[in-house]
Amino acid sequence: MSPDAGHGLHGHPRAWAEPGAPVLETRALVRDLGASDVLTRVLSGIDLVVREREFVALTGLSGSGKSTLLYLLGALDRPTSGKVLLDGVDIGKLDDDGRAKLRGEKLGFVFQFHFLLPEFTVAENVMLPMMRRGARSREDCARHAAEVLDALGLGELATRRPHQLSGGQQQRVSIARAVANDPRIILADEPTGNLDTRNGHIVMDVFARLVIERGITVVMVTHERSFAAGASRQLVMEDGRIVEDVDQRAGASPAP
Numbered sequence: 001m002s003p004d005a006g007h008g009l010h011g012h013p014r015a016w017a018e019p020g021a022p023v024l025e026t027r028a029l030v031r032d033l034g035a036s037d038v039l040t041r042v043l044s045g046i047d048l049v050v051r052e053r054e055f056v057a058l059t060g061l062s063g064s065g066k067s068t069l070l071y072l073l074g075a076l077d078r079p080t081s082g083k084v085l086l087d088g089v090d091i092g093k094l095d096d097d098g099r100a101k102l103r104g105e106k107l108g109f110v111f112q113f114h115f116l117l118p119e120f121t122v123a124e125n126v127m128l129p130m131m132r133r134g135a136r137s138r139e140d141c142a143r144h145a146a147e148v149l150d151a152l153g154l155g156e157l158a159t160r161r162p163h164q165l166s167g168g169q170q171q172r173v174s175i176a177r178a179v180a181n182d183p184r185i186i187l188a189d190e191p192t193g194n195l196d197t198r199n200g201h202i203v204m205d206v207f208a209r210l211v212i213e214r215g216i217t218v219v220m221v222t223h224e225r226s227f228a229a230g231a232s233r234q235l236v237m238e239d240g241r242i243v244e245d246v247d248q249r250a251g252a253s254p255a256p
C-alpha cells in the first residue's frame, strides 16, 4: 500500500483546506550545540512559516537537524541566535516557566517512544495533561478524555493499561493524550518509527483528520517517504538548512 501524495489510507484525496494565519515562525534561526570549544552549527539560519491547518512532514537524513528544529519549534530549547515565534510570541524572550506555560496551552507532543505511564489506564493517561493544566474539573477531564478516545476509535480500550495494547494502539493513545488538551499545534518526532506500515498509515490518517476536521497544525518528523507524501507540505532538511519546501495538496505533484 503506497498512497499517492495528498491521499489517505484508502486512496481518497484528502481535502486540505487553505492554510490560515502563521502559527510557527522562525527567523534566521541558528542553533549551535556541543561543548564550548567544539561547537557544531546544527541549524544554519532557518526561515520558516508554518500556518494554521498545515500538515507539515519534516524529512532529511539522520543528523540533518530535524529533531533540533522540532524542539525549538516546541519551545523545549532556545535559539543560539535568531527567533522562534509561537503564535507571535518570541520564545527566546521567555524563561523556563514561561515556555512551559506556552507549551501547556498551545502544544501537544508525540514521540516515537510514547511515554505512556504504565501504572495508569488509557483514560487516565489521556486525562493527566488536562488535569495538570488545571482548566477543567476532574469529571470534565474524564468526559473529554472519553470523547477523544472514542473519536480515535479507542473507546473500548479506555480501562486497559498500556502494556495491554499493541504498539499501534499505544501510539494512537499518545496522540489522544496530545489532542485532549486542545493544542493549536501538534509536534511529532518519528511517531510512526516503531510501527508497521499499516499502523503507520493509520497514525497518518489520524493526524490528517485532526488537521482537516479540527484545524490543528501538525509538524511531523519522519524518515518514511510514503508517510511524508501523505502530508500537505513537505520540508526537506540537509545540514541544518531547509533545502526543499513542497506543497503536496491536491493537484501538487508527488514528492520525488
Ligand SMILES: Nc1ncnc2c1ncn2[C@@H]1O[C@H](COP(=O)(O)OP(=O)(O)OP(=O)(O)O)[C@@H](O)[C@H]1O
Pocket (backbone or CB within 6 Å): 033, 034, 035, 040, 042, 060, 061, 062, 063, 064, 065, 066, 067, 068, 069
Ligand atoms: N548536544 C549535542 N551536542 C553536539 N551535537 C549535537 C547535540 N545534539 C545533536 N547534535 C548534532 O546535531 C546534528 C543534528 O541532530 P538532530 O538530532 O537534530 O538530527 P536529526 O535530523 O533529528 O537526526 P535523526 O534522523 O537521526 O533523528 C547531528 O549532527 C547531531 O550529532
Ligand SMILES: [Mg+2]
Pocket (backbone or CB within 6 Å): 066, 067, 068, 189
Ligand atoms: Mg531526530
